[in-house]
Amino acid sequence: MPAANTSRAYGSVHRFLHWTIAVLILSAIALGLYAESFRAGGAQTLARMVEVFSIHKTVGITVLFLALARIVWVLVQGHPRPLHPERRLENFVASTVHWALYGGMVLMPLAGWLLHSAAPGGGFADILWPFGQRLPGVPQDAELSERFTAFHVNGWWLLAGLIALHIGGALKHTIIDRDATLARMAGNAALVPEPPRHPHRHRWLPPLVALALWGGLATWAATTERAPEAILEQASQQAPASVAPAETAASAWTVQSGTLGLSVTQAGVPVEGQFGTWTATIAYDEATGTGEVMAEVNIASLTLGAVSGMATGPDFLNAQAFPAARFEGQIARTTEGGTAHQATGTLTIAGQAQPATLPFDLTIEGDQPTAKGTLTLDRRDFGVGATYADESTVAFPVVVTIDLMATRG
Ligand code: HEM
Ligand code: HEM
The missing domain is CATH 2.40.128.110 (Lipid/polyisoprenoid-binding, YceI-like)
Structure with missing residues (x-):
C-alpha cells in the first residue's frame, strides 16, 4: 500500500492517522465520562478520578498532535476524488461533517488543554508527559478556565453527533450503496475504481458551516454560566x-x-x-x-x-x-x-x-x-x-x- 494518497484511495499514512485518531477520540470520550462518574461516588474515589483524568488528558493531547500532523499531511497530499460527484447534497453533507470533525479534532483537545492551563492551583490531574503542563501565555484565571470547561464538556456532544453522522454515512455507503467508500479508507485500495472527474461546486460552504457549528458553541461557552460546584479544575469548588x-x-x-x-x-x-x-x-x-x-x-x-x-x-x-x-x-x-x-x-x-x-x-x-x-x-x-x-x-x-x-x- 503506497504511503501517499492518490486520486482513488487514501495512502497508508493517512489511514494510520484516521484510524488511530478515531480510536483515541473515542477513548478520550469514554475516559472523560468514566472519570466524571467518580464525582458522585463521594470519598475514596478522588485518587482514582485523578488517575483517569491524567490518562484522559494524555490521550487528548496525543489526538491534538496527531490531528495537526494529519492537517499538514492533507494539505500536502490532497484527498481522493469523490466517488459520486453528481450527488451534490450527499457530498455537501459528507464534506461538512469532515470539516467539522477536523474542527473537533483540534478544538476539543485544545479547549481541554486551555482549561487545564488556566485553572488556578495547577490543574487537577497532570498530563502524563515530561514536558510542561501549561500552554505558555495562558493566565491562571478561574473564570477563563470555566469558559473553556463549558466549551469542552458540551463540545463532546457536538463531536459525538458528528462521529455518529460520519459512521452512519460510512455504513450507508457500505450496506446500501455497496460502493468503495470504506474500502478506500480501510480495505484494499486496489479494488477501488478511478472516480469520475467532475468540477467541484460550493467548496467554501462546508468549511463555513463547520466553522458556524464550532463558533456557535464557542460563543455560547463564552457567555454561559456554569454552577460552581460542577467545576472540577478549580480548587475548593471541587464537586x-x-x-x-x-x-x-x-x-x-x-x-x-x-x-x-x-x-x-x-x-x-x-x-x-x-x-x-x-x-x-x-x-x-x-x-x-x-x-x-x-x-x-x-x-x-x-x-x-x-x-x-x-x-x-x-x-x-x-x-x-x-x-x-x-x-x-x-x-x-x-x-x-x-x-x-x-x-x-x-x-x-x-x-x-x-x-x-x-x-x-x-x-x-x-x-x-x-x-x-x-x-x-x-x-x-x-x-x-x-x-x-x-x-x-x-x-x-x-x-x-x-x-x-x-x-x-
Ligand atoms: C471517531 C472519530 C473519527 C473521525 C474524527 C473521523 C474523521 C474523518 C475525516 C475528517 C474524514 C475525511 C477524510 C480525511 O481528510 O481524513 C474521514 C473519512 C472517512 N472515515 Fe472517518 N472518522 C472517524 C471515525 C470513523 C469510523 C468509525 C469509520 C467507519 C465506520 C470511518 C470511516 C471513514 C471513511 C470510510 C472515510 C472516507 C470517506 C471518503 O472517502 O470520502 N471514520 N474520517
Ligand atoms: C479528543 C480530545 C478530548 C475529548 C474528546 C474529550 C472529551 C471529554 C469528555 C467527554 C469529558 C466529560 C464531560 C462531561 O462529563 O460532561 C471531558 C472532561 C474533561 N476533559 Fe476532556 N476531552 C479531550 C481532551 C482533553 C484534554 C487534552 C484535556 C486537558 C489537557 C482534557 C481535560 C478535561 C477535563 C479537566 C475535564 C473535566 C471538566 C469538568 O467537568 O470540569 N480533555 N473531556
Whole structure:
C-alpha cells in the first residue's frame, strides 16, 4: 500500500492517522465520562478520578498532535476524488461533517488543554508527559478556565453527533450503496475504481458551516454560566458529593467553598500553604448535633511557599505513591446547644491511618453552615519526612486549618 494518497484511495499514512485518531477520540470520550462518574461516588474515589483524568488528558493531547500532523499531511497530499460527484447534497453533507470533525479534532483537545492551563492551583490531574503542563501565555484565571470547561464538556456532544453522522454515512455507503467508500479508507485500495472527474461546486460552504457549528458553541461557552460546584479544575469548588445516612434525620450538606490550610515550621520559619483540591461530604442532624464526615484531599494540589514540590515529593507526602489523604469520622456536639463540635475518626496520610479528632466550631446562619477548626498533627505519626529525623529542617508539628462554607441539601 503506497504511503501517499492518490486520486482513488487514501495512502497508508493517512489511514494510520484516521484510524488511530478515531480510536483515541473515542477513548478520550469514554475516559472523560468514566472519570466524571467518580464525582458522585463521594470519598475514596478522588485518587482514582485523578488517575483517569491524567490518562484522559494524555490521550487528548496525543489526538491534538496527531490531528495537526494529519492537517499538514492533507494539505500536502490532497484527498481522493469523490466517488459520486453528481450527488451534490450527499457530498455537501459528507464534506461538512469532515470539516467539522477536523474542527473537533483540534478544538476539543485544545479547549481541554486551555482549561487545564488556566485553572488556578495547577490543574487537577497532570498530563502524563515530561514536558510542561501549561500552554505558555495562558493566565491562571478561574473564570477563563470555566469558559473553556463549558466549551469542552458540551463540545463532546457536538463531536459525538458528528462521529455518529460520519459512521452512519460510512455504513450507508457500505450496506446500501455497496460502493468503495470504506474500502478506500480501510480495505484494499486496489479494488477501488478511478472516480469520475467532475468540477467541484460550493467548496467554501462546508468549511463555513463547520466553522458556524464550532463558533456557535464557542460563543455560547463564552457567555454561559456554569454552577460552581460542577467545576472540577478549580480548587475548593471541587464537586462534593453529599450523602445523608438513611438511619438519621441528618441533612446532606454541599460544601460550596472554603480553604484547607497547612502550616509547618521550616528551619525555624513558619511556612503556610493550602490544598487546592479536595472533597468533603457531610451529613449533619441539627437536633442531635451528630453527623458524619468524609473528606478526601488531593495531595498534589498542595501549594506550600517555595517548597510545594518538596512537600509533595517522595521524602514527605509522596503524592505519587499516595495521591490522596482521607478523613472519615463521626461528628458530635461537645457543648450542649453551643457551636463547639468535634469530628472523631480516622485520618489517612501517606498510606498511614491514625485516629484523629478535629475540634471545630459550627455556626449556622439561615441555610449556610460554616465550620472552622484547627488540628495539630505530628508528621512522624504518618511517617512523613522520616529521613528528616530532627526538627532543624522541618518541625514535627503540622497545623491543619479548615474553613468551610456549605449549603444544606
Ligand atoms: C471517531 C472519530 C473519527 C473521525 C474524527 C473521523 C474523521 C474523518 C475525516 C475528517 C474524514 C475525511 C477524510 C480525511 O481528510 O481524513 C474521514 C473519512 C472517512 N472515515 Fe472517518 N472518522 C472517524 C471515525 C470513523 C469510523 C468509525 C469509520 C467507519 C465506520 C470511518 C470511516 C471513514 C471513511 C470510510 C472515510 C472516507 C470517506 C471518503 O472517502 O470520502 N471514520 N474520517
Ligand atoms: C479528543 C480530545 C478530548 C475529548 C474528546 C474529550 C472529551 C471529554 C469528555 C467527554 C469529558 C466529560 C464531560 C462531561 O462529563 O460532561 C471531558 C472532561 C474533561 N476533559 Fe476532556 N476531552 C479531550 C481532551 C482533553 C484534554 C487534552 C484535556 C486537558 C489537557 C482534557 C481535560 C478535561 C477535563 C479537566 C475535564 C473535566 C471538566 C469538568 O467537568 O470540569 N480533555 N473531556
